Amino acid sequence: MMGIDDVKRREVLLANLDEGGFIVLYSGTAPDRSADGQYPFTVSRNFYYLTGLDREGFVYVAHKLNGETHEVVFIERPDPDKEKWTGFRMREEEARERSGIDKVMYREDFEPYLNRLLLRGEFHEVYLDLEARRLDGPFSLAQQFAATLRDRHSYLTIKNAYPIISALRRIKSDDEVEQLRKAIAITGTGLERLWLYARPGLTEYQLEAHFDFALKMAGVQETAFPTIVASGANATVLHYVENNRVTQEGELVLLDLGAQFGNYCADISRTFPISGRFTARQKELYEIVLKTQAAVIAAVRPGFPMKELNEIAKKTLTEELLRIGLIKEESELGRYYYHNVSHFLGLDTHDVGVYDGELEPGMVITAEPGLYVAEEGIGIRIEDDVLVTADGAEVLSRAIPKQVEEIEAVMATRERL
């Protein structure tokens, strides 16, 4: 469709390099946890987007000299002894095939290689992936390398590759949309299992376990983000992740979850009655959120300002809450709705994108209005993933039940278990 494919992505990046310029991108390393343990590794999204490689400790280097561009990817050297402890490493041939980069070297050659380049004294600029990060957070590998270059090669101009890469990532290719479809389909499978096993008395994390089980049976080991299972009043806390409360008869449960497939993230929210049937009040509020979401999705098309989607959500919610008497004037809406209705989706759950800009074909966004009535112990959010098409929108997650009758029908089949 629209976005560009792997090899062309690097062409665009390298087109920014001047004569005497080079670029260094890191795949990243797993953060330390405790003692010799580490958290699971998440590949740098920009590194993966450009190379198709998602292993730890890899580095991509490209440079332009005498009108010619050279690319190298440095990978970890497979060590048969180490592999008995930590598993197989990617081989040279595989790295070459996946990335389309002919020259593959080992990681220990990275510094000597760069030294040889820099000692030629012919370079004047370097591109690094300097994503905006907190002042008080840990230094990224790119930030550390930038500091080294500033100390030892202070004549070099350091430039930021991040905006170039993220501009490309905003528009998804057919292949990327396909990965998202798979992530979403598997998320739907997980939700179905969670609903089939849901009943009052289970803890929130036990509901989560059914989702996780279905994902793993579908061949997916990772969620896109920490799963939110929020019952009763917990659902009025937007990013509730404790998931340790016992669900009670008659409550609504808010789920915000997603599988990750091929490093692409699904992000779906559903809200359902733990006992199988919505009460009249729950249904009244639920239908308002559903109607709001429909109004938002109906507005999605190329040229529509991203920011305006939230105005549509607020307008519909305000009208409806005035109608049922939950609020008396427009200014009170903030008590019951206090987030944004949409974000970009892709390799990151909160993906790159410009919130001041207009929607374009190939962008994927979420549509996720909510209503949070703390005094009634009710929190509702309904979230779908939406592709902006040439002339409108396609709801990628349309197969996942969300109408009151559909959810009640799924829950009704629990009796057969």
Ligand SMILES: [Mn+2]
């Ligand atoms: Mn979301």
